[in-house]
Structures are given as structure tokens and as C-alpha cells.
Amino acid sequence: KPNLDNLQADIWPGLLKFYQIFYFFNIDEVPKFRPQLKILADTVITSASGAQAMRDEILVSKSAQAADIATRPQVVPMAGVNIAFSKVGMEKLGKEGLKDEAFNHGQFKSMTQGEGVGQDQEDNWLETFKNGVDGVLLICGTKDKVEARLKHLEEENLGSSCGVKVAEVLRGEDLKSRPGHEHFGFKDGISQPLLKGLDDAQAKLPNKRHILTDPGTIITGKDEPSWATDGSYMAFRMLKQFVPEFRSFVETEAPGLNYTPAQLRARLVGRWESGAPVQVFPNVDNPKEAEKNDFDYTEDLEDKNCPFAAHIRKTKPRGDLGDRTGYDIMRRGIPYGKEFVSGEEKMPEDRGLLFVCYQSSLAKGFQFITKNWINNKRFPPRATSVDVTPGIDPIMGSSRMNNMSIVDGKGARKSINFDSFVQSKGGEYFFMPSLPLLREMATV
Template sequence: MAIDLKQTAIDPDNPEIPPTRNTREALRKALDDLQGNILKSHGRDNSRHLFITFLTTQPEERERARRWLAGMVAADRVTSALQQWDEAKAYRELQGTLHANGAITAKDHRALLESASDPFVGVLLSADGYRDLRLGDENTPDDPSFIAGAKDRAAFLSDPPVTKWEETFQETLHALVIVADDVEERLEGLVCELAEELAAIGAKSAMETGAAMRLNAAGDPDRKAPVREHFGFVDGISQPLFFARDIARARTRQGGIDEYDPSAPLGQVLVPDPGGDDDSAYGSYFVYRKLEQNVRGFRDDEKLLAAEIARYADPKATEPTPEDIALAGAYMVGRFKDGTPVVDREVAGLGDQPNNFSYDADVDGVRCPFTAHVRKTNPRGDKQRQFGVPVTQERTQRIARRGISFGRVTLDPDEDDKVGLLFLCAQSSIADQFEFIQAAWSNNEVFLRGGSGLDPVIGTLPDGKKREDAVEQRWPKQYGSRNELDFSTFPPPVVDFFFTKRVGQWTSMRGGEYFFVPSLSALKSFADVVEA
């Protein structure tokens, strides 16, 4: 039974029929066939990404590969969205019981993880995987960008040429298996099992290691701290929300949802899976990109920008204050390191990772610059104000981010450390969502207005252009100031409220691929494929 992909705020435990007429039975059936980590992050802090290239020259090689993929479902390894939901509920219930008996120790937490959940496993296929394994055109998802693959789209996205990518990503990649767990022994044991099985069928595999950086403001590990990325900012705050429980949490714990509604319909990330059993089979398109972060370069830019901020505040200032540096970083990202939106105030400290804000009161970009990363990638109504584009269209371009950091877990990496983000995002259209955000917004130096410049965090110039070729972005001379005109003379002199300074391009794309996350029924059916 098909479900209504226009529905928002789903609740698999609700016996009542919601307004969109999706019954609990139909919803649970769809979630039981849907892989996890799509509608909600798998939530584990440690993960391994296995990139697989199968032997596909001979029919028997292709058959072994197809049977291995199907066997992942037959062995109950692949985590469904329903299993993920039920495990999260069991975890909360056990956590509540432990809390009632006192503080939860590290030992208690480990026991909680082991009893409430299994390792998360997800299986993704590339267009090359569908083609080389002869899975059939009728079973292959048809998103044009997915079919073309990430290598073909590199120039459009101003990515480096494929010849400059890391070797793993220059190869033909057929599949990606994500294994994640917070119990290291279980994680490593399962990864070793999979590696041995792949070697036994002659498949080549390469691995990326991800770890969520739960660090407090001082940069010290803290299990209760929010997740940060290597530039030091709390990450993953604003996401499309699909479950009623998460939307209710945003309403009560993230400042409400009246200014910015984070809810999203299922169709934001789900599409029918043509290879699934029936019309209740769904999947999602995933973009994978390895993004290396130059922390020192970013911090140098913070200080240079802060020096200008200090100078406009006090012409006699010789050095920026810590507050100036914090504001400079907030201008670049759109939030302070603790998550406080810079559009709301010029200092950090709101806490609780607020997300209920818009730019309605900052139409000129004097609080949050138009170039700021979070404003570029989620304009929150700016397109309607600037171009008359309906907010409903702008909201369809959101992506569900499912990435995790790689490299040493620290906010102060050494010069030789390779650190960054294993970026993943889910969507129903790669071209209309991820590619549009990257190419038309982040890389577009005239979005949202002329002179906005590149997104300082992920914006990139086409290959061959140097940093010096980028437009100097515009920054407020004084936070929130719109009126510096002296009307004692007429006409009043024209005063620019902004100064220009070039910052950014400290994130480098090292390779990637486009994948589809098939339904469990589709994966299982691969064992029965008969080549024409």
C-alpha cells in the first residue's frame, strides 16, 4: 500500500489516522521496507564507510556480488527505518529507568547501548552498480544526476578535476556500506566480517572512518556535549524534520516553530523504489563528498575579518578582541560557535541550539551577511523577498544532512593533520536539491545580492581560478546599523554600510559519488535477478 509522500509529522506508533489518511499499518509497512538514516540520522558517534568495487566482467562474478548484497538483508544486517525508530524508543525508555535510579555512568551507558540497539548498517548503490551488476533498467532509479554520477558533475559544481581526487574516488564505485555503532568492539568486529566476505568474492574495498566530535566549548571530549565540526561550530542544528516527535521537540526546546518551520513532507527525501516488491517500497538519493577542512586558514580569515570589525568600532584599535573574532566567525557561518544565530544578537550565549529564526528583520544583511554559510544554504524566505519566489519552492530545496567528521577529534589539529567532513545528504532530487544549493547558491557570487561573494565555508571557484579571483564579500561595518546618513545636508551623502574583505575557500572536495538507498525488498530481490 502506497503512502502519501506529502505527509509531515509522521508517528509510527499513532493508531489514529492522520489528516493525510496514511494509516498506521501502511506507514509501518513502508518504514519496515525503508532503510534507516534517511528520515532521521542513525545517531551513532562512530562509523565506517566501506566503498566497494565488485568484479563484474563474468556472469558468475556479477551473480556473487548480487547474492552478497541480497544476503545483507537475509542475514538481518541492514537496519530498517522502523527498526531504527523502535530501537530509539527502547533506548529512551531504558535511559529513563536508569535516570530514575541515579546518574548514568559510562558503564551504564555502554550496557544501555548494547541492550537497546544493534549496529547500524546501510547499503547504498551507485548508478555504476546498477549497470555493472545488470540489475535492469526497470529496477534502476532514474534521477538524471544520479545516472550521470558525481564524476560527470564535477565541473558543474566547480569541483576539482577527477584526476585530482583521492584514489578511492577515482575508481568505479559500485556500492557503499555504512556501519555505525557506539560500541567499538561490535563495530570493528562487523567491519572485519564484511571485509573478509568481500575479499572472498574478489571485491575491492576501501574505508573511510568517521567520528562525531562531541566536544565542549573548551574543546574537551564530553559525551553530553553537542557535535561540532573542525572549525569549532556546533553542527547539525537545522534539519528537515519528518517525525511528529522531533517537530514537537523543536517547538519546545529550540525556540518554537512560528518563525521557521522545520517540518518537511516525506517526499523531501523519499521516492518510489522501482526495484521494490510493491508500491510501498521507497528509497532516497544520497550525495557523498569527502570535504577536507583547512582549520588554520579559516582561523586566519576570522582574525583578518575581526581586525576590520575592530577598526570600524574603534579607529584606534590595534588588535581585535575575542568578541570581535567570535563575531567574525559568526558572520562567516551565520551562527556563533555555540549555535546562537548571529541574526538574533551580536554575541553568543542563547544556548539550546535555537532554530526558530528568519531574516525578515534583516532584509539588508546588516546582522547576518548574505554571504554567511547558513543564509546561503537555507535562505529562510530571502528568495521571496529578493526575487518573488514562493517560500514553498525554497523549502523544497532543503536536504537532510547525514555527515560525520573524519580525522583527529580535536579543535586544534596539527598542520599535517587531515581533517574534515564525510558529507552525506538525502534528497528526492540531486539536481533540484544538493546541486542547486551548491552551484546556484554557495558557489554563486551574486546570490543573494550582487557582491555577496562565495559561501565562506563551502563555496568554490571553478578549477583554474585562484582565491584572488574571488569577489570580496560584503560585511557590516557595524552590527545591525542601517542608518549612518547625516541629513543635515541635502541630498544626504551616500554612505555604504558595508566593507569588503575576501575570506573563504578553506574547504576542499577530495572526491565523492552519488548513490541510491534501495528498499530492503529491492536488495533482497537482487539474488533472483536473471540476466537477459
């Protein structure tokens, strides 16, 4: 069980994010930065236990984060801060020896240079991420407080007199008209691994999955040097979403598949826009069951309700793999850019997801899911027993000219083709150290 005073909060239980700033930086002068890092570790960084206390105080209404905008005034203004470092950043601060190969190669190499994980187009990457960054500060909470916190940090602990130089600042915000949803229109953040010893009470609640995940899947422990205990690898990805393109694709394809556009959309993701799982509610959305997560695919061998390639079946195959855990990620992203308005022309807006996930091994987390599941047309393997090739995840599949298998509204098996609706603008792999490790890095 991790020490909650040592663990940074975004890993678990998660920093609350109505608004978030990602402050990417490079360390120019280590001796000047070290004392600032000490101050950050001692007085600024939010620990898991600190966040738990904040949550109790802040969320007057249990459902405030997901609830309608009208309930927002119940949220007390707040800001939480976490910090993570790339391989180069860790080394500058004297910590070598983390074992994760993808982390050590960096994301640019892993995702663009043919190591088989993804097919990111180098041209679409922000220069900042091509060049690499040493670290990132995550500042999360309510807008005014988060902006004020950044201003304060820039005056006190960041900047040239503190040995750091800003590389890129990205801002994400919960969608105003549909809080808790992402740009394609779907409720996000419903299904997360529940950690043994930490989430046991949650796992007993109605609608939750009762399966508990070993915390070692998300939080680093025995497979890394002892100084890395109570940390986690963080994969950050800036993922641009082509929303008008996604919507018009669905409108065009739905009639030929004997579905309404809403039914087809639900089958591409595996949940309706409300969040209700299409596996359990195949015909119409059921917003009352938006949070339902205690379902499985075992009884749906012919994938009539939920296509094998649907985003959530690809990324979390549940019973398709006999419910083996060990390949879980803790997702902590936030949308960026303006909300879609209907009637919008194609491509006017840069909008998408500032995707973040935590895991104790990128090889078993982000990289594994991307390579072996999302972009593997034969996954999940159970499909082969009914002679079906599932195809590529329609939400995250990275290549051009993807296709997936889908049973249409009249029960006929069909195949649909699509270019990806999400484009990577780059990112980086980071390590998020425990608070004691931050203090060690701050002192030599």
C-alpha cells in the same frame, strides 16, 4: 508517507553515529554477491522502524548524543548498517532506469568536468573515487561495536568468496572534546527538514521550525520508477577542512571589521560555535539557545546580523525565498581526522567532514544548492533590493579568490576576500534502495 519497515534508517530518522565506517566496494561477481545481499537485506540492514526502536532503547538520556563526554557511558554499545549503490552498482544488479541525471553521470564527471556545479580539482580526488565504486556500506554506532560488525561482515558477507572487493575504507568519529561539533568548532546537525507525517510532533516543540517538508523531497516516490519507492539519492563527499588557515584568516580580518574573532566566525557560518543563530543573537553567543531554529531573515533586509552569504543563509535561505521548500537535503555527515589543537602549524593534518546528504533529486538537492546558491554570488536575490551582491558562501564556496559582502561592527558595508577553506577529495552519488528493492536485486 513512506513505509518505515522498507526505508533504510540513515535517510530517516538517521543512524546514530558516534563512530562510522564507510566501506566502499566493487562487485566482481554478481552471482556470488546476490545471496550475500539477500542475507544483508534480511538480517543486517537497519530499517527506519528498526532504528526507532533502537533509539528508544539506546539513548537513555535524551541528549546523550550532544551531551558532554561524561554522559557517554549511558549509551548502550550498538551498530546499525545501511547500503547504497552507484549507477554502475545498480546496473550490475539489474536495475536501470533511475532518472536523476547527476546520479547517472556520476559525481566525478558532475563535479570536475565543467557541468557547472562545482570546481573540484581532479588532482585532489582520491584515486578510488576517480575510478568509481559500485557501492558503500555504512556502519554506524559506537566504536567497538562498529569495528566488530565490520570484522564480522568481512568474514561472512564481503570479500572475494562473496564476489566483492573492497575499494576504500574511511572512518569518521564524533570529536572527543566537543561531541556534535565539526572541525571549525561549530555545533552541527541542528537544522534538518522536518518531514510531514513523520516529524509532526517534533515540529511542535519549542525552538523548532514549524514548517513541515513534504517527505517526497527527501524520499523517492512519484518521479521515479515504481521499484524505486522508499529510497533516496545519497551524495557522499570527502571534504578536507583547512582549520588553522580558517582560524588565522578570522584572526587577521576581525579587527578591520570591528568584530572579535568569535563574532566574525559566527557571521561566516550564521551560527555561533554553540549553535545559537547569529540572526537572533548578533553580539554574543547564547549557548542556552544552541538548538534554536525558529528564526527567519525577513526582518533583516540589510543583513546587519547575518550576512546574506553566511553558510546557513546560503544553504537554507528561509524567508529570503518566501520559505519555499522543495530544495531541502537531509544531512548525515560525520567528522574525520584528528581534532585541531591551538598553536598547530598550517596544513599538518588531513581532517574534515565525511559529508552525506539525502534527497529525492540531486538536481533539486545537493547539486542545486551547490550551484545555484553556494557558488552564485547574486544569491539570495532579496539582497539586490538593497543593492548588495552577497558573494560566495565562505564555508563551502569552491573557487579560489572568493569574496562576500559583510556589514561590519560599526555598520559599514565591506567586502572580504578568501580562498576556500574546504577542499573536496572526491566522492560519489549513490542510490539507497528500499529493503524490498534490495531483496529484488538479490534474486534476479
